[in-house]
Amino acid sequence: MFHDFLDLLYPRMCHGCENPLNANEKILCTTCLHELPVTNQHLEKDNAVEKIFYGRIPVENAVSLLHFEKKGMVQRLIHNLKYRGHEEIGDFLGDWLGSELKKFPEWQEIYAVIPVPLHRQKLNKRGYNQVTKFGQQIAEALDAEFYDEVLLKVTATQTQTVKKRFARWGNIDETLVVKNAELLEGKHVLLVDDLVTTGATLEACAQKLLKIPGLRISIATMAVTH
Ligand SMILES: [Zn+2]
Numbered sequence: 001m002f003h004d005f006l007d008l009l010y011p012r013m014c015h016g017c018e019n020p021l022n023a024n025e026k027i028l029c030t031t032c033l034h035e036l037p038v039t040n041q042h043l044e045k046d047n048a049v050e051k052i053f054y055g056r057i058p059v060e061n062a063v064s065l066l067h068f069e070k071k072g073m074v075q076r077l078i079h080n081l082k083y084r085g086h087e088e089i090g091d092f093l094g095d096w097l098g099s100e101l102k103k104f105p106e107w108q109e110i111y112a113v114i115p116v117p118l119h120r121q122k123l124n125k126r127g128y129n130q131v132t133k134f135g136q137q138i139a140e141a142l143d144a145e146f147y148d149e150v151l152l153k154v155t156a157t158q159t160q161t162v163k164k165r166f167a168r169w170g171n172i173d174e175t176l177v178v179k180n181a182e183l184l185e186g187k188h189v190l191l192v193d194d195l196v197t198t199g200a201t202l203e204a205c206a207q208k209l210l211k212i213p214g215l216r217i218s219i220a221t222m223a224v225t226h
Pocket residue numbers: 014015016017018019028029030031032033
């Protein structure tokens with residue numbers, strides 16, 4: 001009742017077509033929901049995302065929920081999630097992918113979900129890591145832990161010269177560190193990110209984590225550009 005009233009005052013819009021949503025619709029209207037380019041990669045062995053990492057890092061399973069196209073609906077969803085404060089899009093996509101993955105034994109053995117980290121400076125600016133809700137929902141569906149304090153992005157220790165150079169370019173020299181590694185010894189972890197393109201970010205994260213003895217890695221992202 002209260003929500004219906006709020007909808008009248010501030011109609012919630014579909015993130016796909018920007019028409020008002022019905023009370024029983026979330027994030028996307030029914031039409032847009034059915035038009036989303038779903039990959040169904042979790043049903044496919046040796047899928048396109050797994051192939052990105054062939055010969056680079058050992059990956060148990062990899063999946064992206066959606067196909068990403070420039071100017072398409074998925075791009076709008078991720079843009080609104082990252083830059084417009086719509087964290088609930090992460091919940092929506094994570095809940096969706098989690099409910100699919102939990103049907104399959106290879107995903108049920110995930111012990112912990114780990115988000116690709118943001119540097120604290122970016123985190124403070126954005127207010128949240130856009131992958132957090134996505135990862136939390138998947139962790140809940142798989143009855144796994146959610147660890148966002150294990151893999152961190154920090155400012156690299158720099159020489160004065162390097163510091164000056166980065167200051168001039170307005171960049172921060174970032175590096176990845178692993179904390180509390182003992183939590184993950186011998187475990188199967190799921191690394192999550194928003195978008196996979198070249199796979200370079202996920203590869204760098206995986207390489208750090210794979211230094212933990214006995215650790216195995218799977219990967220899940222909201223979308224893939226392939
Ligand atoms: Zn729509």
